[in-house]
Every structure is written in structure tokens, then in C-alpha cells.
Amino acid sequence: MAQGNLLDLTIIEAAAQLERRRLSPVELTEAMLQRIGNVDKQIRAYITVCDEQAREVAGATERMIRAGYYLGPLHGIPVALKDNIYTRGVRTTAGSKILADFIPTEDATVAARLKRAGAIIVGKTNMHEFAWGGTTDNPHHGTCRNPWNPERFPAGSSGGSGAAVAARTCLGALGTDTGGSIRLPSSVNGIVGIRPTIGRVSNYNVVPLAWTMDTVSPMTRTVEDCVVMFEAIAGYDPFDEHSAHAPVADYRAELPRPVRGLRVGLVRDYSLTHVQKAVGDAVRAALKRLEELGAQVEEIAMPSIHGNISAQLTIESCEPSAYHQQWLRTRAADYGEDVRTLLELGEMYLATHYIQAQRYRSLLRKEFLEGFKRVDVFVTPTLPFTATPCGATEVVIEGNRKEDMLSAIMQFTGVPSLAGLPALSLPIGFDPDGLPVGMQVIGRPFDEGTLFRVGHAYQQATDWHTRSPRL
Amino acid sequence: MKSEEPVTKETVERLCAQAELALAPERRTRLVPMLAGLIGAANELSRKMAAAAHRSILPILRFPER
Helix, strand or coil: CCHHHHHCCCHHHHHHHHHCCCCCHHHHHHHHHHHHHHHHHHHCCEEEECHHHHHHHHHHHHHHHHCCCCCCCCCCCEEEEECCECECCECCCCCCCCCCCCCCCCCCHHHHHHHHCCCEEEEEECCCHHHCCCCCEECCCEECCECCECCECCCCCCHHHHHHHHCCCCCEEEEEECCCCCHHHHHHCCCEEEECCCCCECCCCECCCCCCCCEEEEEECCHHHHHHHHHHHECCCCCCCCCCCCCCCCHHHHCCCCCCCCEEEEECCCCCCCCCHHHHHHHHHHHHHHHHCCCEEEEECCHHHCCHHHHHHHHHHHHHHHHCHHHHHHCHHHCCHHHHHHHHHHCCCCHHHHHHHHHHHHHHHHHHHHHCCCCCEEEEECCCCCCCECCCCEEECCCCCEEEHHHHHCCCCHHHHHHCCCEEEEEEEECCCCCEEEEEEECCCCCHHHHHHHHHHHHHHCCHHHCCCCC | CCCCCCCCHHHHHHHHHHHCCCCCHHHHHHHHHHHHHHHHHHHHHHHHHHCHHHCCCCCCCCCCCC
């Protein structure tokens, strides 16, 4: 098969060919490693490329499949992992200088589960240092760039995973999401990403950002691929104290269920407010498409939603500062300037600020659970703007007013993070500059299945997810 | 720190001392406007959450499995 064709294969398509032995895992892995070699000097999506290990595993995989031992749809699929996810024997830097030489002696549960499913890890992806930021402008490992326009940012903190998938250097990747770190790069890189319900996917052996909000999950080009990776990693893990016993559904079986009759909620004065015009237009068009598929859109008031950014900044400031307390006193100069500043600021909140922010989460969650009596999902843009220039610290959303990037970027993704709800981002169009726009679909706790179903129905009716950046 | 009190260099100095966080004077100065914004917003949220209508709300640190 020609290399160009291989690069465009989805996980589902590649799996079908691998199972029938029409495609060799060695050939597929080589194509990805070659692609990394061709584009990653420009994109910097990877901190470590595991070429030697990937080739070894691909060879072994080929022998297994040839011998009749096919493990399932991830067997022989090249994937990448964000570099805060422990990988045994492969350095795991968390995008930092502090952990630059850290080589874990065991895998994160999610890494072990992907390996068990037969996935081939081609590399560890670039990220915002310690996941504390949304740009992936990394001072230690290089500025990651957006494959749709390398002058623009890939968002973050899982910017490397987003760029790696969009640039066709792997078929899927894992990211981590605290306040939006999977959904933001999924949106600006034109791919799919899901933040799971807290407890659904194990955080064991993942370098934390904020313990009460951290999650791990896949980033892929299609919803169906996302489901394949999600099914491999979801489920109870005794090593993670926050892991939930909630049963994991057969998400793939549920995908074909139509969305006719599905009730979609918009939060009044929030869901389509304070967004760039192209973003608002794209979300309205996507809602119309869902209505054409039989969904019903309803507006719901949620008086407590304003205040979410302060709550998120408070929690995301205090918890990382607690985790980094010792390093901030012994290795402060080894942090990048932005992260160091945020960690210093996080030491200066009062305990009451932190507790009130955690109480706010209860209030917000209660309002959402009340809202879910009337609708099945809520919809917002994933972020209110499209990819900004690399290095920007401010963004213009409306008029000429410049806003702080960190607060602006959290406008929509912070809400499900605080409320402990799952949320899917999927591509729904492009702005006039050819930059992707994403839509966020928020679901009930542990109801990732409905999010996948909505996303899949939308992707069956549109072709945004099939477009690729010119690199 | 009282919610009405503006964030100044002295505020940051006092908070650093309480946290046993040794920061150079220029770093402390740099933090003042950023901290003022963050603490202002956090105080506003605190006022909202301290209202009588919300007194029964508990902090959420771990989510129920349903």
C-alpha cells in the first residue's frame, strides 16, 4: 500500500486490514516513523520517539498475527502517549527539565492496557510543562506547532498528542485533561478527544496536575477510533484510589443507535455567548445538522455557571502548587517562567478560597444534574476562538478587547471538569483562515456512550473529520 | 488577607513568609498584579458561596459513582 494511503487510515480501517493480513504492522509502523521523521522537526509533537522499541514490537506483532493470535482492533496500531504517562523503560519527562531523566520502572495502567490490547507505542508526545498551561509552548522540549498552520498553536496541555494525530504520525494518542487539556488541542487540531467521567479511566502512574480534576483519555481522528481506544483503557483499577467500579458499556455496539429524539441543551447566555463569529456560526450549523438528524434543541438556564473560571483557576492553582511544593523550593530555576509563576501564585490563596471553589463544584454539578432531567447532553463550543499565533499570551474574542489566554481558553472546558462530567470535543468546521473549530458535548456522569453516539452520528452526516492538514 | 484589602507588595511578602517561600523582591513585585486579579475573582466566588442560600453545600473532592 502507498505510504500516503497508510497515513490516512483510521484505526478501524487499519485494524480490518491487519486482521486479514492485508497490511503488515511492520509496514504501518515504519510509515508512521518515517512520517515523524519527515514532519516532526517542524511540528515538534514528540519529546521521545520510540523507534527501536516500536520496530521490535511491530515485528513481534506481525509474527503473532501471522500465527493466528489476533488480539483485537488495537493489535498492531501505532499510537503515541503524552509524556506525563509512565512508560516502563522509556523516559517520561512530563514536559519538564525536572523529570528530564526520569525513566519509570513500571507502566501507567493506561499504558499497560494499551500494550495488552496490542497497540504499538511510537513515541511520547510534547506537552505544556507539567500540564500546567494551554499552549504547549515548551521551553525545554521545543514549541509544539499546529499542523494546520505551523505559525499557530496546537493548544494544550496535550498539544503534542493533538498535533501528532492531526499530522498523521500515529493513528491515535492518549492525552490528559484537567481543565480542558484533551479537548482544547482536539478542537484546534481538528480531531476528536474525550474527557471521561472522573474515575472512569485510571490515573495510576500519571504525573498529576490537580488530583481532584485529572483524567486520561484518547485523542483520535474519528469517534469510532476514540471508542476503540477508550474501551481498552476504561474500567476499574485497584491501584487508583479514585477509580470507579461503574460498569463499562459496549460503546461500539451502541454507536449505530440513531440520535432521533435526543434532547440537546444549550445553557442560556453561555453556550453561544462571547465566542468568535466563526466559532458561533460553526456550532449553530452543527446544531442544525443534529436537528436534521432528529435531535431537539432546548435552552436551559444555569445561574451558577458564571464563576466557573475563578473556581477552576483556584483549584488548578492550589493543587499543583501542593504537588510541586518541594521542587519549587529546591529547583525553581528549572521551571519555565510561566509555570514557575503559576506555582508561586498557587501558594498565595487562602484555604477558604480553595474550599469555596470545591463547594462551587457541588453547586455547579447539582445544576447540571437538574438540567439532565430535561436534556440528554449539553453543547458548547470547545473553546471560544480558533488557534492563536504561537507565543501569544492574549487573545481577541470580541471587538478589539485583548483577554488573558489562560482564562479565555477555559471558558467552556472548565465547566465539565469542575462538575465531574464527561465531555467530547469533535471537529465541526473551519474558520475563514482554514483553522479547525470544535464543539463540546457534555454528558451525564458515566454516560460517555451517549457522547460517542452523538459524535458518531454527526460524523456519519459530515466530512470535517476526513480533511487533513497540508504538511 | 481580608477580602477588601488590595493586594500589594507587602501582601505578597507576607504570604511568601507564611508559606516559607523565599522569592527575590523582583519576583514578588511581578506577582502583585496577577495575584490581585486571581484573588479578586476568588473573593467574589467566596462571597457567593458564603451566602445563606448555599450554606448546606459540601465541598466535592471525590465524585459519586452514579
